[in-house]
Amino acid sequence: MARYHRHEAREWAREHLRGVANVVIPTMTSDFKRLNEKAIRHDVETTIGHGFAGALACSEVAVTPDEYEQFTRVMVEQANGRIFVVHQAVFNTLEDNIEAVKRAEAAGAELVLLGYPPFFYPQSYEDVYNYTRALCDATNLAVMLFPIPTWGFSRLHPSDLPIPLLRRLIDDCPNVVAIKAEGGMPHIMSAIEVHRAFHKEVVISLPIEWEYIPLSQIIPIQFCGTNFSAYYGSALPKIFNLVQEGKFDEATQWFYRLDAARKAFNSVPQGGNGLINRVMWKYESWLQGYNGGPLRHPTARLYSRDMAALRRGQEASGLNPTSDPDEAFFVGRNPE
Incomplete structure (x- = not known):
């Protein structure tokens, strides 16, 4: 259960949402019939060892509601x-999301990243408000709103979740504690507008590392997540600490050091049509010591040309990817 009351959620967030949060993707056993708990625990320990402050329990994979609740419990326990x-x-x-958030709360999750289903097709922002309000009202957990083009709301407004809507939700939902500001990507106007409007009330996250590192040197940003930064190993938490200490020159040098890895990351298919290629993210983190291993079908596939590009990018950036052969990824570090 959350370690705060609903009316304390924003105070909790201001204190605890500091640092970088990555994404943990559940691993299946080799027969694809159940979760590999040992692998999940390995990924949580690696996350902690790399200096992350939090981790998303990824649900956008082929798991049942019972398995997702188990996954969350294992992560919280570890x-x-x-x-x-x-x-x-x-x-x-x-209705599924209300049930799932109640399960996640019971399992010990402390923050909700609120997204929208693929077949939710609102006719107006009143529909978006009603959906979001209903989900926030259904939980005592702190909620992070998430404007991003993924939801298809750009047809209603270029910022995806415009300021008047966010204003209503912040005023009406005391457990809205943060905004993951990716509205209007690839442009940063919405992120800057959201920060300007709401940073005194809720935590503003800039989760994209190539935006976070420069912008955090001119505006205060206490949280960067959730994101793909396991690909960089412990680098982004280190950069976050440098920024917090005002060591901007060192943080900037890290930005340039990551350039080869960043370009490699952006050269391969990270997703499309609103769905992230989670097997790609799994491989990217495996290069830095995470478990790797099976994901249940249907899932995207992983090809040698992309693995080679990602590995070369890490090598060129001095990130020392694993020397294990790529075929080991498909088995994972803790096979069951």
């Missing part, structure tokens, strides 16, 4: 308070 666990609220319907 973390044991050393990092916070984030529930990814992207299931099929509002």
Whole structure:
């Protein structure tokens, strides 16, 4: 259960949403019939060892509601308070998401990343408000709103979740504690507008590392997540600390050092049509010591040309990827 009351959620967030949060993707056993708990625990420990403050329990994979609840419980148990666990609220319907968030709360998650189902097709922002309000009202957990083009709301407004809507939600939902500001990507106007409008009330996250590192040197940003930064190993948490200490020249040198890895990351298919290629993210983190291993079908596939590009990018940036052969990824470090 959350370690705060609903009316204390914003105070909790201001204190605890500091640092960088990555994404943990559940691993299946070799027969694809159940979760590999040992692999999940390995990924939580690696997350902690790399200096992350929190981790998203990824739900956008082929797992059942029972398996997702188990996944969340295992992450929370292994973390044991050393990092916070984030529930990814992207299931099929509002009713499914209300059930899932209640399960996540019971399992010990402390933050909700609120998304929208693929077949939610609002006719107006009043529909978006009603959906979001219903989900926020259904949980005592802190909620992070998430403007991003993924939801298809750009047809309603270029910022995806415009300021008047966010204003209503912040005023009406005391457990809205943060905004993951990716609205209007690839442009940063919406992120800057959201920060300007709301940073005194809720935590503003800039999760994209190539935006976070420069912008955090001119505006205060206490949280960067959830994101793909396991690809960089411990680098982004280190950069976050440098920025917090005002060591901007060192942080900038890290930005340039990561350039080869960043370009490699952006050269391969990270997803499309609103769905992230989670097997690609799994491989990217495996290069830095995470478990790797099976994901249940249907899933995207992983090809040698992309693995080669990602490995070369890490090598060129001095990130020392694993020397294990790529075929070992498909088995994972803790096979069951």
